[in-house]
Amino acid sequence: ASVNNGSFQWSAPSNIALVKYWGKKENQIPANPSISFTLNACKTITKLDFSKKENKNGFSFDLLFEGKPKEDFKPKIQKFFERIAVYCPYLKSFHFTIDTQNTFPHSSGIASSASGMAALAMNIMSLEKLLNPEMPDDYFYQKASFLARLGSGSACRSVKGNIVVWGNHAEISGSTDLFGVPFSSEVHSNFKNYQDTILLVDKGEKQVSSTVGHDLMHNHPFAEQRFAQAHHNLSAIKNVIENGNLEDFIKIVESEALTLHAMMMTSMPYFILMKPNTLEIINKIWKFRNETKIPICFTLDAGANVHVLYPENVRVETLQFIKDELVGYCQNGQYICDEIGFGSQSL
Ligand code: PMV
Numbered sequence: 001a002s003v004n005n006g007s008f009q010w011s012a013p014s015n016i017a018l019v020k021y022w023g024k025k026e027n028q029i030p031a032n033p034s035i036s037f038t039l040n041a042c043k044t045i046t047k048l049d050f051s052k053k054e055n056k057n058g059f060s061f062d063l064l065f066e067g068k069p070k071e072d073f074k075p076k077i078q079k080f081f082e083r084i085a086v087y088c089p090y091l092k093s094f095h096f097t098i099d100t101q102n103t104f105p106h107s108s109g110i111a112s113s114a115s116g117m118a119a120l121a122m123n124i125m126s127l128e129k130l131l132n133p134e135m136p137d138d139y140f141y142q143k144a145s146f147l148a149r150l151g152s153g154s155a156c157r158s159v160k161g162n163i164v165v166w167g168n169h170a171e172i173s174g175s176t177d178l179f180g181v182p183f184s185s186e187v188h189s190n191f192k193n194y195q196d197t198i199l200l201v202d203k204g205e206k207q208v209s210s211t212v213g214h215d216l217m218h219n220h221p222f223a224e225q226r227f228a229q230a231h232h233n234l235s236a237i238k239n240v241i242e243n244g245n246l247e248d249f250i251k252i253v254e255s256e257a258l259t260l261h262a263m264m265m266t267s268m269p270y271f272i273l274m275k276p277n278t279l280e281i282i283n284k285i286w287k288f289r290n291e292t293k294i295p296i297c298f299t300l301d302a303g304a305n306v307h308v309l310y311p312e313n314v315r316v317e318t319l320q321f322i323k324d325e326l327v328g329y330c331q332n333g334q335y336i337c338d339e340i341g342f343g344s345q346s347l
Pocket of ligand 1: 020152154302
């Protein structure tokens with residue numbers, strides 16, 4: 001690519017939080033720190049074409065989804081460009097064509113905002129690096145995560161690393177509210193290739209967006225307790241990731257998922273994103289774990305789908321259980337087998 005025109009292409013994965021981000025301050029600053037597994041199969045692939053334009057009056061871009069024009073995504077991208085403009089003054093000097101696609105089924109209820117915003121941020125940083133070839137690698141990835149955060153908070157955890165911390169925490173050195181950082185302690189072998197099978201319980205549009213949900217943590221009666229709990233759980237899970245204690249891992253992860261939904265149920269206005277089948281699945285997972293002592297657990301995003309997390313060495317028995325007992329609760333029997341991945345990739 002010359003500095004006048006060219007193209008870049010990046011893939012960025014989705015991620016699943018173990019300690020949840022729920023509640024934010026101005027400028028996408030999280031109210032509490034969070035930690036996530038980066039996924040591998042569920043990702044967004046985005047190609048960015050750029051060409052120099054004469055005027056610098058405003059942003060100019062076309063948006064394609066799976067190769068076809070997609071007008072309804074444009075306001076979101078426009079807003080993203082406006083938010084990052086002060087950090088990326090060169091954006092107004094180019095016309096862009098953004099062509100994006102996801103590896104997971106369209107409107108599967110899997111949020112594409114994390115992977116989508118991360119993939120776009122990576123491409124923008126490639127352009128910045130072209131304009132400033134001396135840029136150090138650390139700066140490239142940190143600023144990519146910083147920009148992704150301004151698109152969608154959790155997107156900053158989809159840039160680099162297989163386990164990522166976002167948000168300032170006393171016991172995690174280098175952690176910051178401004179961008180995600182790869183978990184830097186030793187990861188116990190129990191967590192290598194950890195599996196995440198995503199059960200698609202409800203593929204419909206969410207009734208309440210995560211933006212509204214975050215906002216409802218302002219004036220929430222349990223907000224301060226919840227933020228303190230997230231700090232506590234992050235300390236605890238840091239130790240667990242180092243020492244491999246799966247029993248403790250399960251307790252923290254399931255409690256975090258239920259607490260996230262408890263915050264939704266106790267905000268004003270209150271709402272429920274779980275569906276009856278979400279609860280059926282949770283109960284089946286508990287029964288299976290009690291009976292077999294196989295250390296599988298669940299977690300939830302801001303939706304009805306269930307992520308089933310388990311170590312690689314129980315994969316065969318767990319997948320059999322999922323097929324026999326859980327797939328019946330999935331919409332059209334759909335589920336996605338994923339596992340821990342490593343982050344964004346230049347294609
Ligand atoms: O990135 P957002 O603003 O869509 O928030 C996502 C929040 C949760 O997915 C519910 C939790 C998390 O930490 O990812």
